[in-house]
Amino acid sequence: MEGPADVLEVVVMSIVSRGFRGRRRDSNQRLPPGQYLTDDFPVLSAGPTPRISLDDWEFTVVTELGQSHRWSWKELTGLSAESVTADIHCVTRWSKLDTAWRGVSIDTLLADVETAADFALIHSYGGYSTNLPLEDLLDGKAWVAYEYNGQELAPEHGGPARLLVPHLYFWKSAKWVRGIELMPQDFPGFWEQLGYHDYGDPWREQRYQGD
Amino acid sequence: MSERTEFAFYDGNSLAGPLSEVFAVELTTAVGRCRSCGKSSEVATFRVYGPEPGFVGHCPHCEDVLLRLVRTPDALWLDFSGVSALRISMPADSTGS
Numbered sequence: 001m002e003g004p005a006d007v008l009e010v011v012v013m014s015i016v017s018r019g020f021r022g023r024r025r026d027s028n029q030r031l032p033p034g035q036y037l038t039d040d041f042p043v044l045s046a047g048p049t050p051r052i053s054l055d056d057w058e059f060t061v062v063t064e065l066g067q068s069h070r071w072s073w074k075e076l077t078g079l080s081a082e083s084v085t086a087d088i089h090c091v092t093r094w095s096k097l098d099t100a101w102r103g104v105s106i107d108t109l110l111a112d113v114e115t116a117a118d119f120a121l122i123h124s125y126g127g128y129s130t131n132l133p134l135e136d137l138l139d140g141k142a143w144v145a146y147e148y149n150g151q152e153l154a155p156e157h158g159g160p161a162r163l164l165v166p167h168l169y170f171w172k173s174a175k176w177v178r179g180i181e182l183m184p185q186d187f188p189g190f191w192e193q194l195g196y197h198d199y200g201d202p203w204r205e206q207r208y209q210g211d
Numbered sequence: 212m213s214e215r216t217e218f219a220f221y222d223g224n225s226l227a228g229p230l231s232e233v234f235a236v237e238l239t240t241a242v243g244r245c246r247s248c249g250k251s252s253e254v255a256t257f258r259v260y261g262p263e264p265g266f267v268g269h270c271p272h273c274e275d276v277l278l279r280l281v282r283t284p285d286a287l288w289l290d291f292s293g294v295s296a297l298r299i300s301m302p303a304d305s306t307g308s
């Protein structure tokens with residue numbers, strides 16, 4: 001069995017070589033410090049891929065006062081959707097330019113939600129979580145995405161739906177998203193509890209706590 | 212697309228390197244009891260995802276998270292909270308009597 005370190009090296013080398021082949025003139029300005037370009041879409045997972053039937057799927061927003069707002073799959077996909085093209089940056093150093101998504105803006109989902117919360121903890125099917133300031137989910141900066149490249153989002157990339165917050169490192173764009181918990185104070189998520197940065201701005205290279 | 216599939220996890224022997232950075236004893240042969248399902252399993256049989264952004268060891272019985280390990284440039288972060296107890300074999304003459 002190949003060790004994980006060997007596998008990682010192969011992945012990184014392929015990212016580096018593809019990156020040099022595929023680099024365009026304007027790309028460097030779009031590449032945050034310490035990142036490589038890739039045309040690939042590497043899959044990183046912290047556990048088995050959850051399988052959720054669309055009949056059972058739901059998205060829940062819970063406010064700091066305990067009020068719940070729920071959307072079934074049919075209700076979510078019935079909301080007005082937006083097409084988004086964005087560069088994404090993974091903390092494991094790959095970046096991918098001009099990725100094409102379709103989904104519902106968090107502004108739409110929170111339009112009728114009354115909250116004074118400053119922070120959000122995102123929850124996923126399978127137990128994953130990630131934290132970020134609520135303002136980073138608002139004003140056209142975040143979506144619940146269910147299409148990638150014009151096709152339904154594949155399970156290994158977080159389908160049926162994932163959070164998309166492209167201005168932060170991609171671990172914040174939680175796969176298999178199932179809801180948002182609104183909180184008055186910040187609370188660390190799955191990787192943030194283990195030394196990763198609470199905010200994760202790729203342009204300030206906020207990979208780990210203290211960066 | 213990545214060649215890694217959703218089934219691509221490693222066994223717990225992949226934890227030997229990072230764990231040996233901080234523990235003097237070999238931990239992959241230790242037996243951990245899952246806080247969630249109560250079943251015991253050797254660390255070497257954990258289903259391990261990673262190594263990036265970190266190692267995550269799942270219970271081979273119930274799939275709950277048993278341990279998480281992240282190596283940052285200047286620290287190692289270890290969460291063993293999914294394991295309620297860890298049995299580590301020790302030589303009989305090491306009890307200090």
Ligand SMILES: [Zn+2]
Binds near residue numbers: 250275
């Ligand atoms: Zn278990």
